[in-house]
Amino acid sequence: MSNKIIIDPVSQLQRLQIVETTNSCVKKAGGIFNRHFSLLTIDFDLWGKCAGMYQVRGKKPRIRYNPWIFAKYYEESLTNTVTHEVAHYVVDCIWGIRHVKPHGKEWRDTMLAMGVQPVVTGSYDLEGIPTRQYRRYSYKCDCRNHDLTSLRHRKIVEKGAIYRCQLCHSPLKQCAAR
Missing domain, CATH: 3.30.2010 (Zincin-like)
Structure with a gap:
């Protein structure tokens, strides 16, 4: 705990x-x-x-x-x-x-x-703020390893989504379970 x-x-x-x-x-x-x-x-x-x-x-x-x-x-x-x-x-x-x-x-x-600078995201210290922790799954492409959250992993498994590496553009493939 x-x-x-x-x-x-x-x-x-x-x-x-x-x-x-x-x-x-x-x-x-x-x-x-x-x-x-x-x-x-x-x-x-x-x-x-x-x-x-x-x-x-x-x-x-x-x-x-x-x-x-x-x-x-x-x-x-x-x-x-x-x-x-x-x-x-x-x-x-x-x-x-x-x-x-x-x-x-x-x-x-x-x-x-409206008189406010257009800042897209805040840079907050999230200590003490409840955040959700997602399980991570190991995937790889032709150039490196990737950790995908359970949300993306589920989209791949259940809906056939295809995610690509932003560097080499090859599709991500799940690594063998450890």
């Missing part, structure tokens, strides 16, 4: 502040782009290494936040992560999510218009 100390997620009061900041950011974007953007669902159900995620399920947009990363990096997340995810929402509303790159020119320009 591990002796790792897991930090507490954000409090109810902090969640309310995050929702309020997100809604305020959406309204600010409306003023900048001279458009009305509907308020969207905000959930605190994200785990792992991502601080936030914009997602559309069945035509319903939502933003998911990681309550542990927000707890550890509250002020930074309130400014950067909230604006980052709202910018994805704004880009989706204006240009359509399928017509632009996730962190392309439209997203970068939106971030700058």
Whole structure:
């Protein structure tokens, strides 16, 4: 059993502040782009290494936040992560999510218009933040060995997915079990 100390997620009061900041950011974007953007669902159900995620399920947009990363990096997340995810929402509303790159020119320009530097990923120390550990499987190509997570391994086994080496472009083959 591990002796790792897991930090507490954000409090109810902090969640309310995050929702309020997100809604305020959406309204600010409306003023900048001279458009009305509907308020969207905000959930605190994200785990792992991502601080936030914009997602559309069945035509319903939502933003998911990681309550542990927000707890550890509250002020930074309130400014950067909230604006980052709202910018994805704004880009989706204006240009359509399928017509632009996730962190392309439209997203970068939106971030700058909202007064925040367009940083794609945060560099967080994840000590104390619960992350999922995936089993690793050994694969090889023509030039080296690769460790694939159970997610990719399962896609290969169950769905016939083919992954290629980024260097030699040969397909990855599973190594014999040790």
